[in-house]
Amino acid sequence: MNIIGLYNYWIVVVLMLIGFYIVIAHENLIKKLVGLTIFQTSVFFLYISMGKVAGATAPILDENYQIYSNPLPHVLILTAIVVGIATTALGLALVVRIYEAYGSIEENDIQVQDTHDRLECQLEAYGRQKPPTLFDQETN
Amino acid sequence: MLLSFLALTAIAITRMGDLFAVVMLSGIYSLLSASLFLDLDAVDVAFTEASVGAGISTLLFLATLKLVPRYEKKSRYKPALALGVVIVTGALLIYGTLDMPHFGDADAPVHQHVAPRYLNDSINEVGLPNVVTSVLASYRGYDTLGEVVVVFAAGIGVMSLLMVSQRTKARALTKVPADMQHQIILRIVAKMMLPLILIFALYVQFHGDYGPGGGFQAGVIFAAGIILYTMLFGLSLTQSVIKPVFVEMLTAFGVLLYSGVGIVCMILGGNYLDYDVLSHDPVHGQHLGILLIELGVGITVAAVMITLFFKFTWRTVKHKYNQ
Numbered sequence: 001m002n003i004i005g006l007y008n009y010w011i012v013v014v015l016m017l018i019g020f021y022i023v024i025a026h027e028n029l030i031k032k033l034v035g036l037t038i039f040q041t042s043v044f045f046l047y048i049s050m051g052k053v054a055g056a057t058a059p060i061l062d063e064n065y066q067i068y069s070n071p072l073p074h075v076l077i078l079t080a081i082v083v084g085i086a087t088t089a090l091g092l093a094l095v096v097r098i099y100e101a102y103g104s105i106e107e108n109d110i111q112v113q114d115t116h117d118r119l120e121c122q123l124e125a126y127g128r129q130k131p132p133t134l135f136d137q138e139t140n
Numbered sequence: 141m142l143l144s145f146l147a148l149t150a151i152a153i154t155r156m157g158d159l160f161a162v163v164m165l166s167g168i169y170s171l172l173s174a175s176l177f178l179d180l181d182a183v184d185v186a187f188t189e190a191s192v193g194a195g196i197s198t199l200l201f202l203a204t205l206k207l208v209p210r211y212e213k214k215s216r217y218k219p220a221l222a223l224g225v226v227i228v229t230g231a232l233l234i235y236g237t238l239d240m241p242h243f244g245d246a247d248a249p250v251h252q253h254v255a256p257r258y259l260n261d262s263i264n265e266v267g268l269p270n271v272v273t274s275v276l277a278s279y280r281g282y283d284t285l286g287e288v289v290v291v292f293a294a295g296i297g298v299m300s301l302l303m304v305s306q307r308t309k310a311r312a313l314t315k316v317p318a319d320m321q322h323q324i325i326l327r328i329v330a331k332m333m334l335p336l337i338l339i340f341a342l343y344v345q346f347h348g349d350y351g352p353g354g355g356f357q358a359g360v361i362f363a364a365g366i367i368l369y370t371m372l373f374g375l376s377l378t379q380s381v382i383k384p385v386f387v388e389m390l391t392a393f394g395v396l397l398y399s400g401v402g403i404v405c406m407i408l409g410g411n412y413l414d415y416d417v418l419s420h421d422p423v424h425g426q427h428l429g430i431l432l433i434e435l436g437v438g439i440t441v442a443a444v445m446i447t448l449f450f451k452f453t454w455r456t457v458k459h460k461y462n463q
Contacts, residue, residue, distance in 0.1 A: 060271065061263055068259050071259065
């Protein structure tokens with residue numbers, strides 16, 4: 001009984017961890033966004049699983065049915081899905097702009113370019129014209 | 141069973157390096173989740189997930205993939221540390237679930253608070269068979285207003301991030317070939333389906349009080365119809381049918397309609413978004429209020445989704461044909 005009763009929540013945890021893993025272990029920004037979507041969906045499952053009542057039906061009132069599942073989680077998650085796609089779209093737009101600015105959507109490449117730029121700025125402030133070539137060799 | 145499938149799909153997503161395959165798998169993942177939501181009695185949620193997750197979301201990812209490289213580079217990090225963090229978090233979360241009420245338990249604390257009131261009294265107070273709609277539009281109207289504003293704000297954000305100037309548009313348009321001109325079967329089938337899709341969207345919009353559906357789903361389905369048309373007949377033709385400025389104004393109009401209903405309620409002597417005062421009979425007032433705000437939600441969602449797609453497509457056109 002214990003295993004069956006909690007199986008849903010455990011899969012939710014597993015899905016959440018897969019999403020979490022993609023977000024922290026992958027460098028590709030699109031992949032990170034997909035990971036974030038998986039993470040998000042796992043939270044949806046958690047809510048909807050909690051709203052389920054055994055032997056109940058969907059919360060649309062009808063004289064033939066007596067027990068209904070809890071409508072409140074459904075409302076919360078329904079709106080969360082639409083907000084989720086809106087924020088994902090914003091993230092994708094940012095990815096497009098990042099690619100235009102850096103020519104890459106890999107986190108590592110972007111950080112290298114950022115460091116390089118910062119170094120260049122500091123050197124300029126100290127009166128040097130060009131960044132040292134040594135740094136370029138290091139990054140390659 | 142379905143849940144295990146979901147987990148398998150998710151694992152496959154982590155293993156793939158080809159982003160196109162990843163996006164397709166995430167579409168499958170969304171469709172699987174929709175069927176699972178249906179199984180868990182959440183019909184409205186299943187409806188939304190199927191249209192948003194499997195439809196629009198996949199489409200936006202593909203539109204982005206057109207602008208960025210298709211393959212993921214091999215990561216230089218060692219995944220051991222990430223795996224460690226993930227496993228520790230997982231162990232803690234599993235430990236947390238041990239205290240949870242069992243799946244399907246009718247005595248769980250979630251079902252004791254406001255839910256019985258919604259289920260027992262909403263038919264007298266609001267008068268709609270679909271409890272999800274009454275909670276969404278009436279009891280938790282503030283919440284939904286906030287969410288519509290978030291969708292609107294995200295739309296504005298994408299609009300400003302992916303702006304393409306009129307001059308670039310005009311110059312690029314002269315060079316765009318009609319991509320799908322030779323796809324006669326697709327074009328004819330799409331033409332036949334388009335009216336059905338739009339009518340179905342309107343049905344979902346106005347039947348949401350009685351069955352599953354409502355403004356959010358209807359907006360997305362309506363947008364899907366327009367997007368299908370755009371993909372097969374080209375941007376310029378679509379934009380001569382629907383002016384982009386008009387769509388952008390509609391995004392704001394939906395939010396204004398929603399908040400306007402609230403203000404009318406205040407003028408008539410009620411609280412903000414308290415629809416009882418809209419008509420002589422409170423239940424009738426509730427009906428009217430819910431109809432109007434669902435319409436506002438539908439308009440904003442549809443307009444934002446269409447605008448999102450237009451913006452991504454214009455960006456692609458600009459990159460491809462603006463040398």
